[in-house]
Amino acid sequence: MPPAWAAPYVAPWVWTVVLALVKLVVVVAFVLLNATVLIWLERKVSGHMQNRVGPLRVGGPAGLLQSFADILKLLSKEDYAPRRGDRWMWALAPSVAFAPALLVFFVLPFGPHLVVQDLNVGLVFVTAVTSFTLLAIFMAGWGSDDKYSLIGAMRAGAQLFSYEIPMAMALVAVALATGTLDLVALVERQRAMWLIVPQFLAFLVFYVSSIAELNRTPFDLAEAESELVAGYHTEYSGLRWAIFFLAEYTNLLSSSILGALVFLGGWNGPWLPGWAWVIVKAYALIFVAMWIRWTLPRVRIDQLMDLGWKFLLPVSLVNIAVTGLWVAVRG
Numbered sequence: 473m474p475p476a477w478a479a480p481y482v483a484p485w486v487w488t489v490v491l492a493l494v495k496l497v498v499v500v501a502f503v504l505l506n507a508t509v510l511i512w513l514e515r516k517v518s519g520h521m522q523n524r525v526g527p528l529r530v531g532g533p534a535g536l537l538q539s540f541a542d543i544l545k546l547l548s549k550e551d552y553a554p555r556r557g558d559r560w561m562w563a564l565a566p567s568v569a570f571a572p573a574l575l576v577f578f579v580l581p582f583g584p585h586l587v588v589q590d591l592n593v594g595l596v597f598v599t600a601v602t603s604f605t606l607l608a609i610f611m612a613g614w615g616s617d618d619k620y621s622l623i624g625a626m627r628a629g630a631q632l633f634s635y636e637i638p639m640a641m642a643l644v645a646v647a648l649a650t651g652t653l654d655l656v657a658l659v660e661r662q663r664a665m666w667l668i669v670p671q672f673l674a675f676l677v678f679y680v681s682s683i684a685e686l687n688r689t690p691f692d693l694a695e696a697e698s699e700l701v702a703g704y705h706t707e708y709s710g711l712r713w714a715i716f717f718l719a720e721y722t723n724l725l726s727s728s729i730l731g732a733l734v735f736l737g738g739w740n741g742p743w744l745p746g747w748a749w750v751i752v753k754a755y756a757l758i759f760v761a762m763w764i765r766w767t768l769p770r771v772r773i774d775q776l777m778d779l780g781w782k783f784l785l786p787v788s789l790v791n792i793a794v795t796g797l798w799v800a801v802r803g
Contacts, residue, residue: 504718512535521763582747602726620703691770
C-alpha cells in the first residue's frame, strides 16, 4: 500500500510496481559498482602479490581508469556466434548465469530493516537460487557446439555438484545450531558470539566450497586455459563474455556477504553503521579469496573431486552430528 501522502494520487498497484522498479535499480547499481571495484581490487592484489608491473603502473591514478577502459573494450568487441550451435541456448546462457547471482541480493540483509525482501526461509532461498548456475553452464557448453566448451561444461557441472552438497550441509549445521532459516534472525542471534567460533568446521567447509563453486584458482578446472581454452565460455566474446565475468564477481560478492552474515556476525560491531560492517567483513573474505587465487597453483581434477567427496562432505556430516548432539544436550 502507498504511504498516506501518496494514497490519494497513486493506485496501490502502481505504487507496488514503482517500488519494485526502484528496488531493482538500486540492487543492479550496487552490483555493478561493486563488480567494478572488485575488478580493480583483483588487479591490485595480483600486482602486489606477484610483483606484476602492469597492474601496479598502468591505468591512470591508482589504476582506476583501467576498469573503465576494459568496459569500453568489451562493449566494442564483435559479438561472434558459432554457426553450428544452438543459437538461442547459446545466447541465453549468460543471462541465465547472471540472473541467479542478482536474485540473491534481494534477500541478503544489510541491517535489521535494510533488506529488499525479508524471507523466513532466506537461507534455503539463497542455496536454491545459486544452484541455477549449473543450468547456465550446461547451456553455454551445449549451445556452443564445441568440444572444448562441452568438456569445460561437464567439468564445471561435476565440480559444482560436488561442492554444492558440502556447502548445503554446512548451512544445515548453522540452521540446526541457531534454530532459524531467517537471515535477519540468524544475525541477531550472534550478538553474544559470532558463529565462526562454535561452527568453525562449517565455516571452513562453506568457504572452501564457495571458492570451488566460483571456479576460482586453485579450483578453476572448468576454465583451465592451458587445457580447455577457457572452458564452457570459449565461444563467447564481447558483451556476452563480460556478463559471464560479471556473474562470477557478483557471485563472489554475494557468497562473501552470506559468509559475513552467517559466520561473522553480520552488522554486529562497534562504531561503524551496521551496513558498513557487513561490507567490511565481506571484503575481508573477498581479499582472502584473492590471496588464495594468486598464491596457490591449480589442483588436478582428481584432487578436486577427492577434496569435495572424501574430505569436505564427511567433515560437514560429522559437524551436523556433533551440532545435533550439542543442541539435544543443551535443550
